Amino acid sequence: MPEYVTDADDPRLADFTGLRDVELRKSLESERGLFVAEGEKVIRRAVGAGYPVRAVLTTERWLASLADVLGDAPVYVVSEEVMQGVAGFQVHRGALASMERLPVPPVAKILEGGSRIVVLEDLVDHGNVGAIFRCAAALGVDGIILSPRCADPLYRRSVKVSMGAVFAIPCARMDNWYDGLEEIRAAGFQTLALTPDQSVTPLDTVEMSDRVALLLGSEGDGLSSRWLREADEQVCIPMSSTAMEAGVDSLNVVAAAAIACHGLMRGAADPVSKSISQN
C-alpha cells in the first residue's frame, strides 16, 4: 500500500536524501548497503537482475506505472516539491527506488569462464563508468574488473548513464592495485593496455588469444606507467595525422572505449560477435 508523506525530512525518506551530494551519498550508501535507481525502465532492470527493492519514492502521477514490479517494498508517495526537497533536484523520471546491494563477486569469478573482459583503472567520473558499462554490455564483453579507486558503477549517475547496463554485466573490484594485473595474467588472460601513443600496435592488428583483458585508463591521465609496463602489449586506436596536427589529439574516453570494446570482440567466442571478425 502506498504511504503518503508530506514532509521532506520524514525519516522514512532517508535513503533518498541529497542525491547530488557525492560525499554524503558515498557514506550513506556504503553504511546502509544500498544504491538508488532512477526512472521506471532502470528500476525494472534492477529488479529483473535480482536486486531487492528497499523502498520507492514517487509522485502520484508515476505510481501506477510501477505497481507490478515493487512487491512488498514500501512505496512513499509525495508531491513534486517534497520529491525535490528530499532529492535536492527535480526528478524528471518521476520515480526513485533504493535497492539493496548484493555481495560483489571476487575477481576470480569474473575471470573464470570469461573470454573477453575489460579492466578499468581509476576512472573517477561516474558518467564515464556508466557509459563504458553500457558499451561493454551491448557489445558482449563478459565482465568488468575495477581498480580499487575506480568510481562506483552503482552510484545513481553511473546507473542512469548506463541505462541499467551495470546490472547486465558481471563486475568485481580488485583489492590491490599494485599487483592487480597478476591474478588476471595468472588466469591465462592476454593483457592489452590501450594508450593514445601512436607508436604502438593498432588494436585491430593484434593477434588475440582466446582470453583477452583490455585495460582502460582515465581520459586525462591514461593508464599508470606500472600497468602500461606490466601489460603483455600496448595497443592504440590509429588517429588521423591531419587531425593531430590541427590539435584534435584524442578521442574522449567513452568513444575510445567503444571502439576498443568493439575491437576486443574480434574473434571472441560469442556467436553474435563472430561476424565482426569476418573482414
Next chain:
Amino acid sequence: MPEYVTDADDPRLADFTGLRDVELRKSLESERGLFVAEGEKVIRRAVGAGYPVRAVLTTERWLASLADVLGDAPVYVVSEEVMQGVAGFQVHRGALASMERLPVPPVAKILEGGSRIVVLEDLVDHGNVGAIFRCAAALGVDGIILSPRCADPLYRRSVKVSMGAVFAIPCARMDNWYDGLEEIRAAGFQTLALTPDQSVTPLDTVEMSDRVALLLGSEGDGLSSRWLREADEQVCIPMSSTAMEAGVDSLNVVAAAAIACHGLMRGAADPVSKSISQN
C-alpha cells in the same frame, strides 16, 4: 587595450548575452553571424582555423593567457559576477570569444576529393553533434554533411564538447532533406545507413568502395525510412544477444558513431588509417 566593464547590461557585451538560452542564442547568432568559443584552448583552435575574433569577454585572471592570440579585437574585462550576469552561468574556463562565422561551403565542396564522409540526419542534441565531430576528426573522416534540421556545430555547446574539432573538419549543410542523398550518390559515393537492426550486414563485413558516405540518425528515432530505403546498403554494429535479452538494446549515439567512423576508415586513403585495415 583591454576595456574594463562593470555593468552586465553594457551594450558592448551583447554578443555574450544569455548563453544558456538556446532560442535567444539561435536568433542572435544568426542575425549577427557569430558564434561563441569558450576557454583558451578552444579559442586558440578557432583562431588557428581562421575565424576572425569579434570580441573577447574575460576576467583579469585569464587576460594574460590570451594576449598573444587576440589581435585587434576588443577585449572586455569584467568581474566574475558580471561575467555570470552576462552569460547566465558561471564560466569556469574564464574566457569567451565571439567569433565571426565564415561562409559555409556547398555540399559539392565536401564531396569533391573526399573519400570517407559522414552524413548526420536530424541530430538535435548539440552535445552529441560536437562529440561526433570530435570522433570523426580524430579518426580521419574527410568531411561532414548535415541535414537541414541538424543542430548547429558552431553552437557553444557543440564547440565545447568537440574540443574545437568542429574547426578541424570541413562541414556543409544540405538545402533539402528529401533529395539530400541524390547529390551524394551522384558524386560516386556508396551510401551506408547505420541502423540498430541486427538483421542487416555488419559494417565491418561490407565491401567498401573508394568513396563511402556513412549516414547516422539520432539516438531515439534513428534514420528516416526514406534515407534507410535510399541508401545503397543498411549496416549495423553487431550487439550481444545476451545483452539484448537483458534489455541493453543499444549503444548511445556517440559510442555507435565512434565505432562506425572507425569502421568507415577501413581501406580509406589516409595513410594513418591504413593500418586499421591490416587485420
